[in-house]
Amino acid sequence: MEAEGGAGEGEVGGSGADETAKNATTGDRPRSVPTMRDIALVAGVSQSTVSRVLNDVPTRVPIAAETRERVTTAARKLGYRPNPLARGLRGAPTMLLGAVVRDITDPFFAGAIEALSVAAVNQGYNLVLGHARGRADEAQALTAVLETRHCDAIVLLGDLQDQPRLIADLADSLVPIVGLWQGSSPLEVPTVDVDNKAGIRAGLDHLVELGHERIAFVSGRPLGDIRERQAAFTEYVVERFGTVPDGYIQHVSNTPGGGEAALRALLALPQAPTAVVTSTDTLAVGALHAAYSRGVVVPTDLSVLGFDDILLASHTVPALTTLRMPIGEIVAEGVRLAIELARDPSARRRPGVRVMAPSLIVRQSTAPPSTN
């Protein structure tokens, strides 16, 4: 409030209430965005010359330095901005990457979007967001991001198997597509993912080495990576201990609240586990909270292992032992692929899954089990 007139109010503040005074404040500027023709008129050249000068095209015939000068100054004076739609019409890339995510509310995917945006910007691209949550939106996401192919390529985040319409639309679209975190059921597109199985096994190895034998799993909706993680857990435990005890796999929503509910259920079991593996750090946070509020001390009474290594994982109470998701690598590879496909249409759609390795980050939420 104190700074109402922060930056150059004289410059900008003029416009506002009265919309009739189009050119009064700005002099002779035609108020709508200037085109190349306007520049051509001012500079006294043809519009194509303007195009050539402004794009600095390597024309076989040179353009006089003086003409060049006249055009550029005219352009600057008029405040020319090229019209990307017109360029796009001529086949120029839009420099836009579409990102379709199943649920942007999921903190993990929100983080992934961040990383994706950063990676895209680094390559000169920007991100168009679409999310596909819910029956109704299903159409929207594509109508806007795909069908509306402003985008040079599309990146899919997360498992979208339950959105048949979206997948169908993807199938006969011409924009190149790459998938990230497709988990156990990747689409027929180039895909990058984390090695869920290796991650879960590394985590379980860690717990087993500490001496744990009663290990439970808290899972979000078994889709995509989550399903892979759960499968890896089951496989390992069966391999090692013969069977997964009843109730040792909890299915909840992938939120802290879900983690809380799951842990309460686990603690109520006749034989409560001494360690809990969560399919996601978000769940682990909830589990930590539930343990705390039940008086169960982590890691003394209970070990908790997460997956993802979200930003907060190193700052929970206690700090969370987890599996670091190589978001950066995955996203970078995804963007690289997407751009490569966008540039070279001949290579599009060569399915295949590239996996990146997660790594175990040992912090304070795991310890040997207490001797009952």
Added chain:
Amino acid sequence: MEAEGGAGEGEVGGSGADETAKNATTGDRPRSVPTMRDIALVAGVSQSTVSRVLNDVPTRVPIAAETRERVTTAARKLGYRPNPLARGLRGAPTMLLGAVVRDITDPFFAGAIEALSVAAVNQGYNLVLGHARGRADEAQALTAVLETRHCDAIVLLGDLQDQPRLIADLADSLVPIVGLWQGSSPLEVPTVDVDNKAGIRAGLDHLVELGHERIAFVSGRPLGDIRERQAAFTEYVVERFGTVPDGYIQHVSNTPGGGEAALRALLALPQAPTAVVTSTDTLAVGALHAAYSRGVVVPTDLSVLGFDDILLASHTVPALTTLRMPIGEIVAEGVRLAIELARDPSARRRPGVRVMAPSLIVRQSTAPPSTN
């Protein structure tokens, strides 16, 4: 890996290595996306008729049902998708909202982006992301999001005062702009924000009622809202206690790590505070962790108050007392404004700040001070 051939591989998998076999696999489809002319040819009508039928334009002159039928079936058969660039060139809105955020890595803004995307999609718009972090990107964000006005309107998130070039570009752009969370120095655009002062005062009232007198403030970089919050804190404390003790205002980076550092510094003070107000929940999380690892029990030994009420705030250990940021309201109003301005060019740029009220959420991280 197991699911390599997940969905309809016969349909899609065909394309790939050999790019000469354009039409071989797809029959007679021209392989590039079909235009209205293609449909017109197939249906045996003129291209404008196709346009009229497909857009179901309320033309004063009717079109024969049979013709209509022929056109629609042809369109469906060819898999027609309208070209938004061509439409845009004719002046149609792109249904894209640009979002420029100072630092998408900030968890709060990441969350805001989510909410913004949801709100935009609800209105039929999609989001184009641009971030403006760092000197170099500064140009990029605008080159891509603004200059490239694919967007019908632009939403600014957070204080961007330190990006002069961006602001300058905004000044003479023709796209309508609205600002969110501009804090103490809003730009000359319609702006929506939270009432930081009221929030801080409510939080301090709460602490004072509990009996606290030694209250410290942990602040991120004093920009935008953060600056307002800090100012409100100082004002309140001076008003109430005459002065802010030395060292009672800590400046750190807005991360959990920053919160940790700040709390360590505060605990090292000769007269440590009994309560800490953080400018952000992210900082509060760090503070909780630092307290825990120092053996300082929250809330018995120290009260911690956050700001924002992020998703995790109710699941920290202990659950965080904080001020709920009305993200939904702010974002909804912002999107509403943006779309309104996009639709009605005559109303653009009527500066002014609308503030939404935060509310105090009391959880377990605050309590009366221990009697030393």
Added chain:
DNA sequence: TCGACCAATGTCAACGTTTGCGGTCATAGG
């Protein structure tokens, strides 16, 4: 039997760029 009028469709010029191809000068060489 002829113009009027209506239904049903086609024509054509935009929108702002890019780009292949051709045109117009001046000047130098003959």
Added chain:
DNA sequence: CCTATGACCGCAAACGTTGACATTGGTCGA
């Protein structure tokens, strides 16, 4: 004095849509 030859630049056609306007082929009333 005439014609090549560069050096510079303009013309105009695309790109895929839209929409104002023109154009058909009939049917109807006079």
